[in-house]
Amino acid sequence: MSLDPTDLYKEVILDHNRWPRNRGRLEEFNRSSSGFNPLCGDQIALTLNVSQNQIEDIKFDAQGCAMTVASASIMTEAVKGRTVDDALKLFDAFHDCISGKLPPESLDDSEEYYALLGVRALPVRIKCVMLAWHALHDALSENET
Numbered sequence: 001m002s003l004d005p006t007d008l009y010k011e012v013i014l015d016h017n018r019w020p021r022n023r024g025r026l027e028e029f030n031r032s033s034s035g036f037n038p039l040c041g042d043q044i045a046l047t048l049n050v051s052q053n054q055i056e057d058i059k060f061d062a063q064g065c066a067m068t069v070a071s072a073s074i075m076t077e078a079v080k081g082r083t084v085d086d087a088l089k090l091f092d093a094f095h096d097c098i099s100g101k102l103p104p105e106s107l108d109d110s111e112e113y114y115a116l117l118g119v120r121a122l123p124v125r126i127k128c129v130m131l132a133w134h135a136l137h138d139a140l141s142e143n144e145t
């Protein structure tokens with residue numbers, strides 16, 4: 001997948017922004033978190049159902065820019081069904097790639113979240129993209145609610 005901002009990555013993001021996956025709030029959940037990005041005014045709330053160390057279900061509620069909504073949609077799809085450890089590993093890898101600590105090749109370029117790395121060239125948007133991921137990290141790091 002190309003990281004050219006005029007290219008495929010934009011299509012993935014537009015698609016998730018137009019038709020967000022896993023949007024809403026779970027009626028029953030045992031993990032939750034919320035986040036706010038004052039730079040852009042983005043807000044997010046996550047609800048998760050974690051059972052036997054596995055993310056059985058996850059939903060997000062967001063009000064924010066296109067990048068925030070698309071990133072949350074892509075993130076929820078990427079981690080649903082993963083173990084908590086696996087999801088936290090993905091968070092670390094994604095965080096390190098988007099902040100430039102690791103090269104983009106460290107992530108699987110056939111995955112949709114790879115498209116989000118396109119914002120590496122736009123530091124102000126990184127906060128929008130990371131909002132959902134930080135909320136995920138918070139929700140998985142806390143004790144059961």
Ligand code: ZN
Pocket residue numbers: 037040041042064065066067068128
């Ligand atoms: Zn934003």
